[in-house]
Amino acid sequence: METWFVFSFLSALLLAVGNILMRIEFARGRDFWDTLIEAMFWGLIVLVPFSVHELSSKHYAITRDQTLLYLIVGLLQFFLSRIAYFKAVELGGASVASTASSASEPILTAFLALLLIHEIISPKLALGAVIAALSMLLLHVESTKSFVGSTTAVLLGMGAGSIAALTAVMLRYLSLAEEMTFPITGVLIGQGAALAAMLFLRGFPWRTFSGFSLWRAVVFAGFSLxxxxxxxxxxxxxxxxxxxxxxxxxxxxxxxxLGAIIKSASENITPYKVAAVIGVVIANALVVSAG
Known part of the structure; x- marks a missing residue:
């Protein structure tokens, strides 16, 4: 088994575990903002040593312009997108949120490729967008039969995915790939900016960290994500x-x-959700391989 696959799978697994842990906290009735703020705070803690290693190993100091770009991306991706995404997790579950978010990206990619940069849509890209759209339709059908909030969760998940896609398009359009060569440090700066914005909106709720227990699921959610x-x-x-x-x-x-195994997550797995997830994975594979 190749090393890149091991790291890639671990990334996917950690994303899934983080989502499930956040869902467990919401299912327990935890306050949405407190939960999200705590997860982001402990996530910052775990990123610090990796960022220090990244910077020291390359003997490089990030410029003011690069820091500004990281801050902008952080406010888009880690603030707007993450709030919408985890609100979707709270309302509809991690499976609904992740599927809706992942499905919106190939659809948006196809439209942006045609409308903004006038790229010819390849058969793979078109097919991926169609499959993603069908997956969204399955989620919509499921939401009409499920509990109150599921439709809102689907829409929020789509919004989160759209913001993430727009952020990626912005980075590509501005040709920032070569400038932003310190990805972990960039995540640290961006997530820090988003956390500061959340604390500001909440009036610096330091009570969030009072009564903290080392074994809270939200801590491990932050670590995992x-x-x-x-x-x-x-x-x-x-x-x-x-x-x-x-x-x-x-x-x-x-x-x-994981949702089917961990009952406390209250994921309510259905054939519609399973079919939608399979469709989204196939759609993203087609879109990404289309370049």
């Missing part, structure tokens, strides 16, 4: 971007499996 980034960048350092991305984006399927 942050380590997922580390594993993904490690995989990208030794493997192809297409192969790594396809494996990482399979995390909704792992969420469905």
């Amino acid at each position: 942050s380590l997922a980034h580390v594993m993904r960048f490690a995989a990208l350092g030794i493997g192809g971007a297409t192969e790594v991305t396809v494996v990482v984006l399979s995390y909704p399927a792992i969420i469905v499996l």
Whole structure:
């Protein structure tokens, strides 16, 4: 088994575990903002040593312009997108949120490729968008039969995925790939900016960290979600971007499996959700392989 695949799969697994742990906290009635703030806080803690190693090993100091770009991306991806995404997790479950988010990206990619940069849509890209759209239809059908909040969860998940896709398009359009060469440090800066924004909106609720217990699921959610980034960048350092991305984006399927096993997550796995997840994994594989 190749090393890049191991790191990629670990990234997908950590994403799935982090989502399930967050879902467990929401199912217990935890306050949404407190839970998200705590998870992001402990996620920052685990990123610090990796960032220090990244910077020291390359003997490089991040410029002011690069820091500004990281802050902008952080407010888009880790603030707007993450709030929408985990609100979807709270309302509809991790399987619904992850599937809706992952499905919206190939659809949006296809439209942006046609409308903004006038790229010809390849058969793979078109087929991926169609399969993703059908998966969203399955989620919609499921939401009409499920509990109140499921439809909202689908829409929020799609919004989170759309913001993530727009962020990626912005980075590509501005040709930031070569400038932003310190991915873990970039995640640290971006997530820090998002956390500061959340604390500001909440009026600096330091009570969030009072009564903290080392064994709270939300702590391990923060660790898992942050380590997922580390594993993904490690995989990208030794493997192809297409192969790594396809494996990482399979995390909704792992969420469905974990949700079926861990009853406290209250995931309510159904044939519609399973079919939608399979469709999303196939759609993303087609879109990513289309380039």
